[in-house]
Amino acid sequence: MAKYARIKNTGKPKVVIIGGGFAGLELAKSLKKADVQVILIDKQNYHTFQPLMYQVATAAIEADSIIHPFRKVFDKQENFFFRLAEVQHIDTAQKLVETSIGLIRYDYLVIATGATTNYFGDKLMEENAIAMKSVEDAINLRNTILSNFENALQLDDEEQMNSLMDYVIVGGGPTGVELAGALSELRKHVFPKDYPELDFQSMDIHLIQSGGELLKGMSKEASVKSLQFLEEMGVKVWLNRRVKSYDGYTVTLDNGETLITRTLIWAAGVTGNPIDGLKPESILKGNRVQVDVYNRVVGYENVFAIGDIAAMVTTENPQGHPMLAQPALQQGTLLGKNLVRLFSGEPMQPFVYKDQGSMATIGKNKAVADLKLFNREIKSQGFFAWLIWMFIHLISLVSFRDRLVVMLNWGWNYFTYNSGNRLIVGHKQENIPITETITHKTVI
Amino acid sequence: MAKYARIKNTGKPKVVIIGGGFAGLELAKSLKKADVQVILIDKQNYHTFQPLMYQVATAAIEADSIIHPFRKVFDKQENFFFRLAEVQHIDTAQKLVETSIGLIRYDYLVIATGATTNYFGDKLMEENAIAMKSVEDAINLRNTILSNFENALQLDDEEQMNSLMDYVIVGGGPTGVELAGALSELRKHVFPKDYPELDFQSMDIHLIQSGGELLKGMSKEASVKSLQFLEEMGVKVWLNRRVKSYDGYTVTLDNGETLITRTLIWAAGVTGNPIDGLKPESILKGNRVQVDVYNRVVGYENVFAIGDIAAMVTTENPQGHPMLAQPALQQGTLLGKNLVRLFSGEPMQPFVYKDQGSMATIGKNKAVADLKLFNREIKSQGFFAWLIWMFIHLISLVSFRDRLVVMLNWGWNYFTYNSGNRLIVGHKQENIPITETITHKTVI
Numbered sequence: 001m002a003k004y005a006r007i008k009n010t011g012k013p014k015v016v017i018i019g020g021g022f023a024g025l026e027l028a029k030s031l032k033k034a035d036v037q038v039i040l041i042d043k044q045n046y047h048t049f050q051p052l053m054y055q056v057a058t059a060a061i062e063a064d065s066i067i068h069p070f071r072k073v074f075d076k077q078e079n080f081f082f083r084l085a086e087v088q089h090i091d092t093a094q095k096l097v098e099t100s101i102g103l104i105r106y107d108y109l110v111i112a113t114g115a116t117t118n119y120f121g122d123k124l125m126e127e128n129a130i131a132m133k134s135v136e137d138a139i140n141l142r143n144t145i146l147s148n149f150e151n152a153l154q155l156d157d158e159e160q161m162n163s164l165m166d167y168v169i170v171g172g173g174p175t176g177v178e179l180a181g182a183l184s185e186l187r188k189h190v191f192p193k194d195y196p197e198l199d200f201q202s203m204d205i206h207l208i209q210s211g212g213e214l215l216k217g218m219s220k221e222a223s224v225k226s227l228q229f230l231e232e233m234g235v236k237v238w239l240n241r242r243v244k245s246y247d248g249y250t251v252t253l254d255n256g257e258t259l260i261t262r263t264l265i266w267a268a269g270v271t272g273n274p275i276d277g278l279k280p281e282s283i284l285k286g287n288r289v290q291v292d293v294y295n296r297v298v299g300y301e302n303v304f305a306i307g308d309i310a311a312m313v314t315t316e317n318p319q320g321h322p323m324l325a326q327p328a329l330q331q332g333t334l335l336g337k338n339l340v341r342l343f344s345g346e347p348m349q350p351f352v353y354k355d356q357g358s359m360a361t362i363g364k365n366k367a368v369a370d371l372k373l374f375n376r377e378i379k380s381q382g383f384f385a386w387l388i389w390m391f392i393h394l395i396s397l398v399s400f401r402d403r404l405v406v407m408l409n410w411g412w413n414y415f416t417y418n419s420g421n422r423l424i425v426g427h428k429q430e431n432i433p434i435t436e437t438i439t440h441k442t443v444i
Numbered sequence: 445m446a447k448y449a450r451i452k453n454t455g456k457p458k459v460v461i462i463g464g465g466f467a468g469l470e471l472a473k474s475l476k477k478a479d480v481q482v483i484l485i486d487k488q489n490y491h492t493f494q495p496l497m498y499q500v501a502t503a504a505i506e507a508d509s510i511i512h513p514f515r516k517v518f519d520k521q522e523n524f525f526f527r528l529a530e531v532q533h534i535d536t537a538q539k540l541v542e543t544s545i546g547l548i549r550y551d552y553l554v555i556a557t558g559a560t561t562n563y564f565g566d567k568l569m570e571e572n573a574i575a576m577k578s579v580e581d582a583i584n585l586r587n588t589i590l591s592n593f594e595n596a597l598q599l600d601d602e603e604q605m606n607s608l609m610d611y612v613i614v615g616g617g618p619t620g621v622e623l624a625g626a627l628s629e630l631r632k633h634v635f636p637k638d639y640p641e642l643d644f645q646s647m648d649i650h651l652i653q654s655g656g657e658l659l660k661g662m663s664k665e666a667s668v669k670s671l672q673f674l675e676e677m678g679v680k681v682w683l684n685r686r687v688k689s690y691d692g693y694t695v696t697l698d699n700g701e702t703l704i705t706r707t708l709i710w711a712a713g714v715t716g717n718p719i720d721g722l723k724p725e726s727i728l729k730g731n732r733v734q735v736d737v738y739n740r741v742v743g744y745e746n747v748f749a750i751g752d753i754a755a756m757v758t759t760e761n762p763q764g765h766p767m768l769a770q771p772a773l774q775q776g777t778l779l780g781k782n783l784v785r786l787f788s789g790e791p792m793q794p795f796v797y798k799d800q801g802s803m804a805t806i807g808k809n810k811a812v813a814d815l816k817l818f819n820r821e822i823k824s825q826g827f828f829a830w831l832i833w834m835f836i837h838l839i840s841l842v843s844f845r846d847r848l849v850v851m852l853n854w855g856w857n858y859f860t861y862n863s864g865n866r867l868i869v870g871h872k873q874e875n876i877p878i879t880e881t882i883t884h885k886t887v888i
Contacts, residue, residue: 006598008641045590045868062508069866071638081641084594084868101598135869146489150528154450154545194515197452197525404852422513424489424528425579426870 005102016106023307023328024112030336056138058182090277115270115308128248129266171268172209181362184233222368225381293350306331449546460550467751467772468556474780500582502626534721559714559752572692573710615712616653625806628677666812669825673806737794750775
C-alpha cells in the first residue's frame, strides 16, 4: 500500500499546486492571507525566471540570478508548504496526488505544470538538439559553446572546424531571436578576444523559421525590424524553412539543403507538460488541459489549471491564450482571489486577459516592443524599446538582490562587453566524437 | 604515432605551465612582457579562488564569483596561449608534455599542479566523503545539504532523520573551521526559516581534529579563540580524535565511538597532485616535487615546480613551505622574473618566503588573524580581524566585477542573513538510499 508524504496537517482546506512557474508562484502568493493550507510541489527547489534564460546560455549573467528558491520566496508566508517531488499520477476520485515522496491529499488541485519542448515526435532531434526550457539546459548550452571553441582549436579540417563553430537555432520566436542576437554580439566583441587563434569570420549563426516572419504574434513592425537587426548583425535568417532531420552533425532542411553543426538549439515549439490521471476528454490538442473561464478543468469541481498548460477555449481565443508569462501571471493572481471567493460562497470572477504587449531584445540598443499602455498601442524599435525591455525585465525579477546583480552585470557588459561568466562548469552536451571523420557532399 | 596538439608557433622559447592555480596564474602574469610563448594547460577553463570555496558550499555566494575564465584574465596578454587538456605524462628527454589533446613541446616546463585531497589510502572514505578541493565539490556539497533537508521532511525515524540533519567535518584547518562556522550560522538564521517543519535543535555539527588545537600553524591565541567561537556557536569540536572509518552512514572514531551522518566533509589533508614522468628521486613524501631555491626541480635544467606541488627543502623549512596561497603566489611571481633573468644570462634570485600572516573567519564579526605588517606581528580576534579578513579577500579576487558581486552578497547577508543562493542545480552526492533501514547500537 502506498504511503502518504509527511506534511503537517493544519486542518485547513488543502490547495495543492503542481508546478512553481509563473502561474503557480503567483497563485501561491495570491493565497497569502487565505485561510487554507497551500502545498506547492515542484521537481526543482527553485522558480526559474525564464525570459532571461538565454542570457545565462550566452554567459551574460549567472544562473543564480534568475533562479530563486521557493522556500526563500515564501519564508514569511505561514500557510505555505513546499515539497520537492515529481508527480506521477493524480487520482481525482480519491483527491490524491501520487508523487515520488508519497501520496498528497488535496481539497483543491491546481495544475500549473507549464509546457515542455515539443520535438513533434522526432526522437533523433530530441537526442541531438539542445533545448532551452530549463536553467540546466541553459548551462548545458553555455558549456557546449565554450567547449566547442576549445575543441575547434585542435582541428585543421575545415568542415570539422565549422561543425564546431557554426550554430543553428530553430525557431524564430523570442527565444530564438534573442539567442541569435546574443551569439552574434559575442562573435563580434567577445569570442575573438578569448580565442585569438580562431577566425570568427567563419563562424555562422543560422536562424531557421518555419513561417514567413520572425516574432509571430507581435506587430508587423516588430517582425520586420527584428529581421533587419539580425541581418545587419550577420545572422543568416532562413524564413519559410523547416528542419527535416538532424543527426548531431548534418541538418537537413525541407528543401533538401544541408547545414553542418554540432550544436542545434531547438526553440521551435512547446507542448503542454502532460499529467497522468485526468479524463482524456479534458486534454486538448498540444497536451493542454481545457478549462472554463474560472480556470476550472472542464468536467471537475475542484481541479483547476493555470498558465501554459491551461487552454481557455473561447470564441475570441479558439486556441486558448498564448503560452506566455503574462496570461500565466494573471491567471495565477485571479485564481487565488477566486478560491477565496469560492470558500466564502461568493461568485467567482471570469478571467479576462489583459495583453500588456510583448517585446524582444536583439542586441545592445536594439529591441522591439509592442506595448499597450492606457489603452494605447505603442510600437517601438531600437534604443527606446531596449530601455523599456531592460526596465521591465529588471523589475520583474523575483528579488531585489537579483535585480542588483543583474543590473550590475548588464551595466558591466554594456561598457566592456565582458561579463566573465564564460565558465565550463557541470554538464555539457556529448555529441558524436570529434575525431570521427565524416564526409558530406552538400554543404550550404 | 602520437600527434601534436595544434598551437601557433611564435618562434619564441616555449614556457609550458601545467596548472592555473595561484602559482601558475601568477607566473603567467609575471611573464607578460617576457619574450617567450607562455602556454598554460589546465583541465578546467577557469581559475578558482579557493579561499572562498566554503562560501559557495554554504550558499553565501555564487560559484561564478570565485571562478574566472583564463581566457578572460589573459585577453590582453599576447604571448599567452591556453589549452584545455589533461596532462597524462611528461617526457623530459624529448621535452614533451603528453596531453589529452596531443603532444605539447616545451623549452621550459613549470609544474604547478597543486594538491589534491589526501584520503590516506582509505577507499571507503574516498567513495563516501565529500571533498572541498574544487568548485564542483563545493556545488556538490551545497546541493547535498539542501537535498538532505528536503528528504528529512519525509522521515519519522529519529536516527534516519539525524543522519540527514547532522554534519561531520573532518579537519580543523581553515577549511574545516570556516565551514563549521558557516553551517552553524545557517542553522541559526537561515535553515529554520526555510524549513519551519524541521527542528534545528537536533541538527548537530561535529568538527573532528586529530591534533590538540584548531588552526595548527596559527598562533596559540588564534587556536584558542577559534575553538571558543565555534563552541559558543554550538559546534561540537572533537580534539585529539581521528576518524577510523566511514561507510556513508556511520563514522567510527579511533576511540570506538560512533557518529551517524550521511554527509561527512573531508578537509583533513592534501597531497601533491602527482605528475607522471619525473625521476622517482625528485618526488618526496606527500607526492611533492623537490626543488632548489630557484624552484628548479632537483636533477633537471629546464623543469621547475611552484606552489603546493613544490617542496623547497631547506634547513629552515625541512618539510618545504606550507601548502598555502601565499608561497604559491610569491613563487609564481619570482619564477617569472627569474626566467627572464635566465634568458638574459643574469643570475637568478633565490626564493625567500615572506609570511604575511594567516587568518580564518568563523562567523559574522568573528575571525582570527595573525598578521605580519612592517615587521611587526599583529594578532587579532573578533570584529577587527573579521574586517581585515573581508578586506583582504575582497581585494584578492581576480576581477573588479567579482569584487562588486561578492561585496554585494556579503553586504546583503550581513543585514538579512539571506543571500538566496540555496539552489539545487547540478550534481549532488548519492549515498545509500534513504529508505534503507539501518540499525546501530552505539550513537554518541
